[in-house]
Structures are given as C-alpha cells and as structure tokens.
Amino acid sequence: MRALFALLLLCVGVGLSPLGWAQDSAVSQTPDVRMIFDVSGSMKANDPGNLRASALQLAATLLPSQARGSVWTFGSQVRNPLPDGKVDAQWRRRARSLASQLVDYQQFTDIEGVLRDATDAPGGKRHVVLLTDGMVDLPGSGEEKRTRDTASRETLLTSLAPELASRDVVVHTIALSHNVDRELLERISQATGGLAAVAETPEALLRAFLDVLERIVPSDQLPLEKGRFDVDDEVEGFNALLFHDEDAPEIALVGPDGERYTRDDHPDDMLWQSNPRYDLIRVPEPQVGEWHIEGPVGRDSRVSIESPLQLRSDTLPPTLYLGFDVPIDAWLAREGEVLKGDTLPDDVRLRGALRGLDDETLASTSLQAGDDGHFTGTLAAPEEAGNARLVLNADSDSWQRERVQGVNVVTPVTATLNDDATQVTLEAQHPRLNVDNTQISASLLGETLDVVPDGERTWQVALPEIDPEQSVPLDLDVSVTLDDRTWSIALPALRLNPEARIGVSGADFDSDGPRAEALPDDDTAATQEEESDAREEGNLTALAGALWNKAGDEWQALRPHVEPYAKRPATWAVFAALLLALVLMWRLRRRSRRRHHRRRHEPQV
The missing domain is CATH 2.60.40 (Immunoglobulin-like)
Structure with a gap:
C-alpha cells in the first residue's frame, strides 16, 4: 500500500487524482484546458470572497495528470500568469499560488482580446473556460466607446466564435452576476459546442465550474443519497467530492465495517484534501458495501469511481432547446467492450432524466435495449430555460452506475x-x-x-x-x-x-432572460432616487386626496353616530399617534432607499 501511495503522489503531486479514472476515449486524450478569469473591478462585489481561487484550486486538483493547462486573467489587459504546460505536481502548486492575482483588479472587460490571446497558440482540441461577470466593455467614452463595444460584440458572434469552432476550440462560459451579457456567452458556447453555465451567486460558482470540468473530463459515479452510497465488488477506487459551508463541522467517512475516517485520522493510502468549502477524499480498493458520511453533505456532492464496468453514451449535447425532445443512446461496457447478448446482465435497467439544479426531476424516461447492446429512449422537451443536468442511470440488483452532464436549456x-x-x-x-x-x-x-x-x-x-x-x-x-x-x-x-x-399582464422577461444593463453611477442613482421620491410623494398626495373626498361623502351619513366620540380627547390622541406613525414609517423608508442607492458600485466604464 505504501508503494501505491508513493506512486499516487508521483502522479498528482501534492494534490489528488482527477475526479474519475474511467473516461470516454473521445475526451481522455490529453485535454488542453485554458482557464480565463475576469478581474474587472466589478468582481469585487460579485465575488467578494474570491471563490475564483477555490474554483481554480478545484480544477488544479481534478484535471488529469496527462492534461495540459494554463491560466489567464483579463480586464483592460490580458495576462497569462500560468503559461501552458503539462499538469504535474509543479503546475498544480503554481495554480494554487495564483489567488492574489485573481484580485488584481482592472478597469474594463475585453472579452474579445482575451479569447484571441488564449486560443492563439496552435494545438489540437482545446477547451477554454471563460468566467466573467460583465459584458464587452472597452476603453473610451461617449459615442466612440459605444461603437467600439458594439463592434467587438458583433465580431465575437459573427467572426471569432465560428473561427474558433473551425479550429476545434470549445468555449465553455460561466456567467457570474445579473449584469452579465448572458446572451453573448450562451451564443459563443453554442457556436463552439461548449456549456454555458450560470452562477447566480458566488457560492454557486464551484458548482458551475465543476459542471464545466465534468464536460471536459466526464466520469462514472455512484448515486449519493442522504450521505450514503453503495460500493460494489467491481469498484477499484472512488473519489468523494463533498461540498459544505465554510463554517461546517468536520466531515467523517464511515466504511461498511463501521470504521470511521477523518481528515486527521485515515490510512496512508487514503488521500484527503480539505478546503473551506469542500473535502475531496480518494479511497483505493474500497470495502464492498454501504458507505456513509457523517456531517453536512451539500448539494452537488458526488462520488466518482474507477471500475472496469462503465456506463457510456453518445456525446450528450451541452445545449438543449425549449420544445425539442432529447434523444438518448447509452450502453454498458467492460474494459471498452460493449455488453450485449449473454454478456449483458438480465436484470439491468437504464434510465435517462433531466434534473434541475435543485435536483428536481423535470423529465425522465426508461431506455429500451436493442440487439446491439445499446439502450435508447427520448426525453420529453424541456419547458423552462436555464441550466439543468442530463442524468443517465444504470442499475441491477448488485450494482449501480450514474453519469451526470450539465446542460443549458435555451429558446430555439x-x-x-x-x-x-x-x-x-x-x-x-x-x-x-x-x-x-x-x-x-x-x-x-x-x-x-x-x-x-x-x-x-x-x-x-x-x-x-x-x-x-x-x-x-x-x-x-x-x-x-x-x-x-x-x-x-x-x-x-x-x-x-x-x-x-x-x-399589462404577461411574462415579465424577454426571450433570453434578463438583459444585461450597465450599473448606474452615483450621480445617476441619486437622480433616479429623487425622481422616485417625487413620484412617491405625488402618489401619496393623490391617495390622500381620494381618501379625503371619500371620507367627506361618508361623513354626513355617519355624523350622528361619530360626533359623540369626536368630542372625547382620547379619540384625538389616538388619531394623532396613528398619523405620526405613518409619517415616520414613510420617512424611514425614504432614508433606507437612499442608503441603498448610495452604495458604491465598481464602474463598468
């Protein structure tokens, strides 16, 4: 076992092995991954905890040792702090040391420039991972700047994206924040065959980054339900990637025999990497039976495996379209050979499903076996745009396999x-x-x-x-x-x-979701606030006038009953207190709104 441990360290350095061992041959041939991180000033607000560094550390851990990788940053300038190189121990250490360079903020957002520079070097199939929180934003002012921004965006869509596709460059995009030009990122990914992922919050960034990585290096998994998973006798090793909150209690892994393992107490051949937001545990030659996790197991946690028995499929599309059914073709293989006829277990079952990011099942179907060992079926057309996951599941009475791929559902x-x-x-x-x-x-x-x-x-x-x-x-x-x-x-x-x-009634969004809009500067925000206050005062005045007129109409009928109470001093005291409370509530609301609008926004100049 110690010899195996030494070999693992030699292969992956200080980090761990990739997320899974059994990969599709189409994507396992030395993937070339180029990660691009936006360092424009608005990232201060949209990623205040610099979770980009955690995402980069996760990628440095999960990329296979035979891969090539590089890291790029961009704002007004394009930088390449980690040049292209083989993913080995030294490369992983350098990648983990780049956290400070991801907060070296700049103005502007030159998406076209960084895509050209990062894809310029020759090579075979390349995967580019572009993470940004904004839109095309080039130096300049006035009409000249608007013309430059529009021209660069148009070049990205009509010229650069098709060119990258023709050169076998796949661009995966991750949109962070509501201010992002989501349509631009989606169309670049669609044109090049990549995944367009959305991280609505910084906490969702790791999930989006992992979805992209699994597109590049897919793996078989074991279903993880309520912190439990079953290891069969064909599993030669597993990786448990367990997400949790930053202040979560320590996680423990418990084997089928009841033995308990922790970060500080585990065998030498078990590798355990701990991060404030996730733990990654590699267990070679695991015991057969049910394993479980003590402690919080966050959504998107997963257990990937090495096994000669593998679940395979045709390439699952990264983009699905509203209104269009999704055909699925999957099969089981052992050491690369398709199982069919007598080699296929009698009790095997295959299913396909589309799940939301909250793990809700949006559509599912049973796959039917053919004579060639392939299982086919059709998922009903998705009904809602956004990110989701295509899930394939194969099981028998003695084992389970699962494959999960992120997808983006868009309008046709x-x-x-x-x-x-x-x-x-x-x-x-x-x-x-x-x-x-x-x-x-x-x-x-x-x-x-x-x-x-x-x-x-x-x-x-x-x-x-x-x-x-x-x-x-x-x-x-x-x-x-x-x-x-x-x-x-x-x-x-x-x-x-x-x-x-x-x-007027109707959906309150456009065909591609929220449009990207520039953040208002302080002067604009103040003007908008004054206009809003003026409208609100006018509305209150109109409402008060309407109520006064209505009260006058009703007074004559109620006067004989109300007049005795109006002569009492206590009645007027209660009325005055209610009026004062309404005025105070209105003033506090105005002050709260002004404080909100005066918060400093990083300019998108």
Missing part, C-alpha cells in the same frame, strides 16, 4: 428589441431552423403583427406605436416542421417598456 429563437423600440429581430438559434421550416406568429394586446423573413434564419416584426407609460408583452409562437412532424412552441413573451409605470 431569440427576440431582440432595437434601440428605438420600433422593431423586433427574431433569430433562429436551433441549428436546423430556417425561414423555410419555421413559421412565427406575433401578437400585441390581441392584435396580430406581421412577421417578415429577413434572411435565411432571421425575421423582423414592426411594432406599432406604444404608450411609453404602459408595459406590454409581445407574445411569440413558433411552428416548426421537421422530419415529417409539425409542432408548436410558445416562446417566453418579450416585455416592451419594462420600466413603464403601468403593466
């Missing part, structure tokens, strides 16, 4: 409102859609609008004049004819005048 057609709000551009995102097989209808407040083709995959909708004080939804429906089948898809409504005072 995007809708974009032009600057003067007179026209909407619709563009097909699903690769098979075009103006010949796709019909789109649009309606506004019950009025049908003309949808005019404008190219092979785009349409235009001219909008009538709309009251700027009224927020209304533009309803969009898509009819698709493919493979001798026709079906309809209702797109999320596009909200027109979303900031208007009066809202």
Whole structure:
C-alpha cells in the first residue's frame, strides 16, 4: 500500500487524482484546458470572497495528470500568469499560488482580446473556460466607446466564435452576476459546442465550474443519497467530492465495517484534501458495501469511481432547446467492450432524466435495449430555460452506475428589441431552423403583427406605436416542421417598456432572460432616487386626496353616530399617534432607499 501511495503522489503531486479514472476515449486524450478569469473591478462585489481561487484550486486538483493547462486573467489587459504546460505536481502548486492575482483588479472587460490571446497558440482540441461577470466593455467614452463595444460584440458572434469552432476550440462560459451579457456567452458556447453555465451567486460558482470540468473530463459515479452510497465488488477506487459551508463541522467517512475516517485520522493510502468549502477524499480498493458520511453533505456532492464496468453514451449535447425532445443512446461496457447478448446482465435497467439544479426531476424516461447492446429512449422537451443536468442511470440488483452532464436549456429563437423600440429581430438559434421550416406568429394586446423573413434564419416584426407609460408583452409562437412532424412552441413573451409605470399582464422577461444593463453611477442613482421620491410623494398626495373626498361623502351619513366620540380627547390622541406613525414609517423608508442607492458600485466604464 505504501508503494501505491508513493506512486499516487508521483502522479498528482501534492494534490489528488482527477475526479474519475474511467473516461470516454473521445475526451481522455490529453485535454488542453485554458482557464480565463475576469478581474474587472466589478468582481469585487460579485465575488467578494474570491471563490475564483477555490474554483481554480478545484480544477488544479481534478484535471488529469496527462492534461495540459494554463491560466489567464483579463480586464483592460490580458495576462497569462500560468503559461501552458503539462499538469504535474509543479503546475498544480503554481495554480494554487495564483489567488492574489485573481484580485488584481482592472478597469474594463475585453472579452474579445482575451479569447484571441488564449486560443492563439496552435494545438489540437482545446477547451477554454471563460468566467466573467460583465459584458464587452472597452476603453473610451461617449459615442466612440459605444461603437467600439458594439463592434467587438458583433465580431465575437459573427467572426471569432465560428473561427474558433473551425479550429476545434470549445468555449465553455460561466456567467457570474445579473449584469452579465448572458446572451453573448450562451451564443459563443453554442457556436463552439461548449456549456454555458450560470452562477447566480458566488457560492454557486464551484458548482458551475465543476459542471464545466465534468464536460471536459466526464466520469462514472455512484448515486449519493442522504450521505450514503453503495460500493460494489467491481469498484477499484472512488473519489468523494463533498461540498459544505465554510463554517461546517468536520466531515467523517464511515466504511461498511463501521470504521470511521477523518481528515486527521485515515490510512496512508487514503488521500484527503480539505478546503473551506469542500473535502475531496480518494479511497483505493474500497470495502464492498454501504458507505456513509457523517456531517453536512451539500448539494452537488458526488462520488466518482474507477471500475472496469462503465456506463457510456453518445456525446450528450451541452445545449438543449425549449420544445425539442432529447434523444438518448447509452450502453454498458467492460474494459471498452460493449455488453450485449449473454454478456449483458438480465436484470439491468437504464434510465435517462433531466434534473434541475435543485435536483428536481423535470423529465425522465426508461431506455429500451436493442440487439446491439445499446439502450435508447427520448426525453420529453424541456419547458423552462436555464441550466439543468442530463442524468443517465444504470442499475441491477448488485450494482449501480450514474453519469451526470450539465446542460443549458435555451429558446430555439431569440427576440431582440432595437434601440428605438420600433422593431423586433427574431433569430433562429436551433441549428436546423430556417425561414423555410419555421413559421412565427406575433401578437400585441390581441392584435396580430406581421412577421417578415429577413434572411435565411432571421425575421423582423414592426411594432406599432406604444404608450411609453404602459408595459406590454409581445407574445411569440413558433411552428416548426421537421422530419415529417409539425409542432408548436410558445416562446417566453418579450416585455416592451419594462420600466413603464403601468403593466399589462404577461411574462415579465424577454426571450433570453434578463438583459444585461450597465450599473448606474452615483450621480445617476441619486437622480433616479429623487425622481422616485417625487413620484412617491405625488402618489401619496393623490391617495390622500381620494381618501379625503371619500371620507367627506361618508361623513354626513355617519355624523350622528361619530360626533359623540369626536368630542372625547382620547379619540384625538389616538388619531394623532396613528398619523405620526405613518409619517415616520414613510420617512424611514425614504432614508433606507437612499442608503441603498448610495452604495458604491465598481464602474463598468
């Protein structure tokens, strides 16, 4: 065992082995991974705990030793603090030492520049992981800056992304914060075959980073339920990646025989790496039976395994589309050979499922066995956009296998409102859609609008004049004819005048989710606050006037009953106290709102 331990240390240095040993041959051939971290000033607020460093440490631990890796940072300048190199002990140590460089903040966000520099070096298939919290934001001012930003964004979509795809460069994007240009990141990932992940909070960053890593280096897993998992006699080793809160109590791992292992008390051949937000434990030659974990086991924890019995599938797509079913083809293999006929266990069962990030099952199906050993089935079309996970599960009476892959669910057609709000551009995102097989209808407040083709995959909708004080939804429906089948898809409504005072019923978001908007500066925020206060005072005055008039109408009828009480001093004291309380509550609310708006935001200049 000590010889094995020495060999493991030689392979992975101070860190641990990769997340899983049994990888698909298509992705296990020396992956080249280039990690790009946004260091623009807004990251101070969106990642105050520098969880980017924890994500980088996780990647340094999980990347296989035969991989190549590099680390890049960008704001107004592009830097390469860890150049391309083989992932070995020295590379891992250098990656773990970069935490301080991830908080060396700069102005601006040059996404095009960093993608060009990080992918410039020649090579085979490359995986780029781009983490950002903003949008294209180049130096300059006024109209010149807006023109430069727009041109760079357009270049990314129409020129650079297709070029990267032709060079076998896969770009995985991680969007952090609500201010991110999510549509841009999604379209870059779709064009290059990568995953577009979203981390709504800094705490979700590790989950998003892990979803991307598992796209690059997939692995078989054992189902982990309520801190328990079953190890069968074909499992040669497992990695338990256990997430937890920063101040969580110490975790213990308990074997089938009841023996308890901790970070400070475990055998030499068991490797245990502890981080404030996760523990990673490698156990070679584990005992057969049920293992369990004592202590908090956070969501997204998992147990990956090494085993000659493997669950395999065709490449699971990183992007799914609303309204489109998901075909699945999976099989079991032992040491690379597909199990079929007599080699396939009689009691084996395979299932496919789509789960939300909260582990809720959104769709599921049983896979049917064919004579060639492949199991096939179709998942029902997803109904909600956002990140999710495709899960394959195989089990028999004596073993279980699971494979999990992150996916991004998007609309098959995007809708974009032009600057003067007179026209909407619709563009097909699903690769098979075009103006010949796709019909789109649009309606506004019950009025049908003309949808005019404008190219092979785009349409235009001219909008009538709309009251700027009224927020209304533009309803969009898509009819698709493919493979001798026709079906309809209702797109999320596009909200027109979303900031208007009066809202008309309908979905309160556009077709791609929230639009990226620049953060207001202090002067703008103060002006907005004054305008808001003025509106609020006007509303209160109008409300008070309406109530006074209503009270006058009712007074004559109630006067004989109320007049005796009005002569009592206690009645007027109670009335005065209530009025004073209302005034104080209003003043406190104004002060609270002003404090909120005066918080300093890092500028997106």
